[in-house]
Amino acid sequence: MSGGVPRVAVVGFPNVGKSTLVNRLAGGREAVVHREPGVTRDRKTLDCEWNGVRFQLVDTGGVDLAADDSLAQAVQRQAREAIAEADVVALVVDARAGLRQGDAEVAEILRRGNAPTVVVSNKIDEPADAYLAAEFHRLGLGDPLPLSAEHGHGTGDLLDKLAELAKGGGVRASDEVAEQASHPAATLALQPADTGREAEDVGGVIPEASGGVVQEQPPVYVAVLGRPNVGKSSLVNAFLGAERVIVSERAGTTRDAIDTELDVEGRELVLVDTAGLRRRTKVAGTVAYYAQLRSERAASRADVALVVCDASEGVTSEDLRVAELAMKSGCATLVALNKWDVAQTDLEDATARLEKRLRQRPPVVACSALTGRNVPKLLQRAIDLADRRASRIATPELNRFVGDLVASRPPPAKAGRRLRLYYTAQVGRRPPRFAIQVNDRRLISREWAFHLENRLREAYGLEGVPLVIDFVPRSRRPRSRSALATKSR
Numbered sequence: 001m002s003g004g005v006p007r008v009a010v011v012g013f014p015n016v017g018k019s020t021l022v023n024r025l026a027g028g029r030e031a032v033v034h035r036e037p038g039v040t041r042d043r044k045t046l047d048c049e050w051n052g053v054r055f056q057l058v059d060t061g062g063v064d065l066a067a068d069d070s071l072a073q074a075v076q077r078q079a080r081e082a083i084a085e086a087d088v089v090a091l092v093v094d095a096r097a098g099l100r101q102g103d104a105e106v107a108e109i110l111r112r113g114n115a116p117t118v119v120v121s122n123k124i125d126e127p128a129d130a131y132l133a134a135e136f137h138r139l140g141l142g143d144p145l146p147l148s149a150e151h152g153h154g155t156g157d158l159l160d161k162l163a164e165l166a167k168g169g170g171v172r173a174s175d176e177v178a179e180q181a182s183h184p185a186a187t188l189a190l191q192p193a194d195t196g197r198e199a200e201d202v203g204g205v206i207p208e209a210s211g212g213v214v215q216e217q218p219p220v221y222v223a224v225l226g227r228p229n230v231g232k233s234s235l236v237n238a239f240l241g242a243e244r245v246i247v248s249e250r251a252g253t254t255r256d257a258i259d260t261e262l263d264v265e266g267r268e269l270v271l272v273d274t275a276g277l278r279r280r281t282k283v284a285g286t287v288a289y290y291a292q293l294r295s296e297r298a299a300s301r302a303d304v305a306l307v308v309c310d311a312s313e314g315v316t317s318e319d320l321r322v323a324e325l326a327m328k329s330g331c332a333t334l335v336a337l338n339k340w341d342v343a344q345t346d347l348e349d350a351t352a353r354l355e356k357r358l359r360q361r362p363p364v365v366a367c368s369a370l371t372g373r374n375v376p377k378l379l380q381r382a383i384d385l386a387d388r389r390a391s392r393i394a395t396p397e398l399n400r401f402v403g404d405l406v407a408s409r410p411p412p413a414k415a416g417r418r419l420r421l422y423y424t425a426q427v428g429r430r431p432p433r434f435a436i437q438v439n440d441r442r443l444i445s446r447e448w449a450f451h452l453e454n455r456l457r458e459a460y461g462l463e464g465v466p467l468v469i470d471f472v473p474r475s476r477r478p479r480s481r482s483a484l485a486t487k488s489r
Helices: 018-026 070-085 101-111 127-139 155-169 173-182 184-190 232-240 287-300 317-328 347-357 375-389 395-408 446-460 481-488
Strands: 007-012 044-050 053-059 088-094 117-122 220-225 258-264 267-273 304-310 332-338 364-366 421-428 433-438 468-473
Touching (some): 007 070, 018 044, 018 053, 088 127, 088 155, 101 127, 117 155, 220 375, 232 258, 232 267, 232 332, 258 375, 317 347, 332 347, 364 375
Parallel strands (some): 220 304
Antiparallel strands (some): 044 053, 258 267
8 A cells, every 4th residue: 555545546447437436426416427438538536435444536538548639648647646655546347338449458457457346336426336347357357246327226335445445544533633632732732822912003014823832734736727728737747756647739638627736845835727717608518518617716815816817819818818817716817938948029018017907916927837837836836925925914003004195195085075094904814805994885986995005015015816805884882871961061
């Protein structure tokens, strides 16, 4: 067994129901499923737990050794790598179609491997059809398990078998809790910390703290977004130094959100390669529609969105729409002008266009996945943006900033009344949220509110970070009866 959580590779001929089975076993709808064959291309990993045993399910593309086009061969390479890294393999076959040459070819690959294999006879929707599984004894990989991934029949028996095979390298939930409780650091982390004084008393930007206890920083999620065929998968592979995701000249190759972990100078990152984003009306009813939904969901759970543009085409309206989606999702935004090795785009002009059209004013980096230009710089900038998105500005510092801003450029008056700002505090992070107490919200002008937001970004290095500013009316406390009685005298 490999170290860590065991991996179960789910493999088979195209259109046998692998992704449907993975979704059923994992208890979700993460893998894209469609009646069109060959939907899955890259390998996708999902967490699964059964009877206290944790393991990972690796969904793979269909293996058809007879297909000789470049995309099919890339899918085969991904599946072979999943098999090589797996502790257990589940070979999925279509019971209704019977034993096919493609099933036998995949079985031959598995017989030469070392991982134990379970034959899953799928699409047996009625118990009376269980006899259809008997034909697959001829594969020479043991007794096939009859089940229906669509209806859930027989999946409990399969999970029992997978958990039994994975148990040797599995991580039991109860064992993990016991191990953490016995660790000396666990007792320390559970103790209430004496911070002495509130962090708000110190000026400047305050990093996330844990009361003197050093805690491991959570991984930074970076979603790689962009329209089709701008080089998102090429950039992910350049980050990793390996062909983790399939790259093809054909637009729309990636059809799922693929998470990949990596370490950058001690910081843990999770790269999420996504399908190309189009207007929903253009992809309604197709596989690309469901792939796009997963891309949008990836943006909602990301700390940073790396918006990839094709530098040879310049910044298009579609690129701006993708960046707006990232901002509305609440993640920080970094723009990568890819293919800079073949571009003739003016970097200053592209940056000015983005600053003019995008409210969050994201930083722009020219790069090339092919030559490696500025590829490491992108990851460093992404980590920096994630840290700034999670930072906190001290309340005294904020109030000094707002006071100086109002003094240099007072808010415009409306009907003889002027907006007054009494108190400012940061009330949230990821993304930063600020509350400003005012005398009357109706006196706020759109232009001055944008001026405040832009100066706040400039002062604290929050370019590319979405900001939420709430203008809260000042509430007057009701006077006590004794005070009213005193006034009446």
